[in-house]
Amino acid sequence: MRSRFKKRFENIRVDLIPLQLFNTMTRRKEKFKPLKDREVKLFVCGVTTYSYVHLGHARTYSFYDTLVRFLRYLGYKVTYLQNVTDVGHLLDTGEDRIIKAAKEEKKHPMEVAQFYLKHWLEVMERLKILKPDLMPKATEHIKEIIEQVQALIKNGYAYITPEGNVYFEISKFKDYGKLSKNVPKELVAGARVEVKSDKKNQRDFALWIRAKPEHILKWESPFSLGFPGWHIEDTAIAIKYFGPQYDIHGGAIELAFPHHEAEIAQAEGATGIKPYVRYWVHTGILTIKGIKMSKSLGNIIQVNDALKKYSPETIRLWIASTHYRKPLDYNEKDLEVVKKKVEKISSTLVKIKENLDKAKIKKLVFSNQIEKLKKQFLQAMEDDVNTPLALTYFFKIISLVNKQIDEGKFSRKDLELANAVINELGQFFQIIPKLKEEKLSEEIIELIKKREAARKAGDFKTADEIRKRIRKEFDIILEDTKEGVKWRKAK
Numbered sequence: 421m422r423s424r425f426k427k428r429f430e431n432i433r434v435d436l437i438p439l440q441l442f443n444t445m446t447r448r449k450e451k452f453k454p455l456k457d458r459e460v461k462l463f464v465c466g467v468t469t470y471s472y473v474h475l476g477h478a479r480t481y482s483f484y485d486t487l488v489r490f491l492r493y494l495g496y497k498v499t500y501l502q503n504v505t506d507v508g509h510l511l512d513t514g515e516d517r518i519i520k521a522a523k524e525e526k527k528h529p530m531e532v533a534q535f536y537l538k539h540w541l542e543v544m545e546r547l548k549i550l551k552p553d554l555m556p557k558a559t560e561h562i563k564e565i566i567e568q569v570q571a572l573i574k575n576g577y578a579y580i581t582p583e584g585n586v587y588f589e590i591s592k593f594k595d596y597g598k599l600s601k602n603v604p605k606e607l608v609a610g611a612r613v614e615v616k617s618d619k620k621n622q623r624d625f626a627l628w629i630r631a632k633p634e635h636i637l638k639w640e641s642p643f644s645l646g647f648p649g650w651h652i653e654d655t656a657i658a659i660k661y662f663g664p665q666y667d668i669h670g671g672a673i674e675l676a677f678p679h680h681e682a683e684i685a686q687a688e689g690a691t692g693i694k695p696y697v698r699y700w701v702h703t704g705i706l707t708i709k710g711i712k713m714s715k716s717l718g719n720i721i722q723v724n725d726a727l728k729k730y731s732p733e734t735i736r737l738w739i740a741s742t743h744y745r746k747p748l749d750y751n752e753k754d755l756e757v758v759k760k761k762v763e764k765i766s767s768t769l770v771k772i773k774e775n776l777d778k779a780k781i782k783k784l785v786f787s788n789q790i791e792k793l794k795k796q797f798l799q800a801m802e803d804d805v806n807t808p809l810a811l812t813y814f815f816k817i818i819s820l821v822n823k824q825i826d827e828g829k830f831s832r833k834d835l836e837l838a839n840a841v842i843n844e845l846g847q848f849f850q851i852i853p854k855l856k857e858e859k860l861s862e863e864i865i866e867l868i869k870k871r872e873a874a875r876k877a878g879d880f881k882t883a884d885e886i887r888k889r890i891r892k893e894f895d896i897i898l899e900d901t902k903e904g905v906k907w908r909k910a911k
């Protein structure tokens with residue numbers, strides 16, 4: 421029976437539509453075809469280690485977690501790379517974010533970077549987000565960064581100033597703007613121009629910055645004693661691990677300009693190979709009660725604070741309930757609704773467990789319906805990872821199971837299938853709560869010990885009496901197995 425089920429699922433996979441992904445570069449959904457058959461290289465801009473993880477991060481990295489899990493489910497071998505920006509991510513004032521935090525916290529910048537990286541990893545784990553396969557740090561790739569800057573100077577795309585700064589010369593790279601022309605205007609217009617500098621053109625961006633004497637993080641280079649620009653870290657790292665071209669680049673839409681535009685200019689300028697990235701996949705913005713979350717507005721919500729009110733499963737389900745490209749709003753009304761949905765998943769799984777032995781019907785009753793809903797779920801996922809639509813099918817399965825159990829129309833096999841499918845589909849979003857383990861009371865444990873002793877002594881009459889008593893008084897069924905005594909609830 422079990423193998424027949426397995427076979428049937430495998431057959432379903434065949435008539436799935438191919439995965440479609442929305443590519444910001446072309447502004448349309450495209451059939452996903454990796455460079456190398458069945459292998460996917462995914463780069464997502466990683467953490468800048470200078471402050472606590474907030475809900476915007478939760479949204480972005482939960483989505484890529486879902487994408488990675490789904491690609492692996494489809495049989496792709498995924499290499500997931502997330503860089504760590506531990507130097508060079510400057511504020512509009514020209515200050516390095518990490519050095520500023522270090523001054524405020526009276527610590528060394530590297531200590532600050534380590535602290536927030538550790539915090540990042542802990543929060544991601546709490547949100548049940550898989551750790552990327554590779555998490556290279558910018559400070560450990562200064563050699564690769566310098567080499568890329570040199571390649572850009574050699575190819576005529578960058579220039580060094582008398583002060584020892586190196587800039588990318590935008591007017592030399594004809595394709596500049598090819599990604600951001602597809603990005604909402606307000607996000608491009610909102611990117612501020614830097615203050616007065618030694619650039620040829622205000623739009624040129626820094627590849628290498630000469631360090632001021634008080635600047636702690638600095639390295640020797642052919643250009644000056646300095647540090648890398650933020651954009652160049654990503655391409656130097658990505659090209660080192662993935663080569664000059666790879667499949668998917670992810671990140672929040674706010675990063676499309678100027679950061680991702682700069683990445684394209686650097687990578688294609690340095691290697692001459694186009695396109696640098698085949699699919700640009702961006703997540704939408706996060707708002708708090710309808711207002712964009714930002715430091716200046718003071719409405720940033722840390723993930724750890726949200727986790728005091730809501731479980732990781734609730735936060736993950738809330739994120740997956742909105743399509744990844746649409747704006748997502750954090751408000752308690754929505755979260756409360758989602759919380760109830762998670763409780764529903766939990767109570768359904770408990771109900772399945774409790775009813776497994778109560779099935780009166782032998783043949784399959786509603787397994788076909790579950791298989792159909794599962795197929796619809798997977799089709800929604802393949803259509804640009806349409807998680808809200810997929811979740812409607814997921815909750816249709818939940819409702820169906822409850823209805824069938826309430827009406828007594830189910831076989832054991834139906835329930836086993838339902839349980840397997842709920843767990844299988846729920847894993848993409850990590851929304852399956854851990855069921856509370858039932859514990860035996862001290863009294864029952866004592867009785868089981870007595871029964872064991874009686875059995876060892878050959879007193880099977882007493883042993884049997886105790887077994888009957890446990891069944892009658894506590895509704896617990898004992899089973900003697902090779903691995904010892906097992907127990908389960910009778911009802």
Ligand SMILES: [Zn+2]
Pocket residue numbers: 464465466654671679
């Ligand atoms: Zn980046």
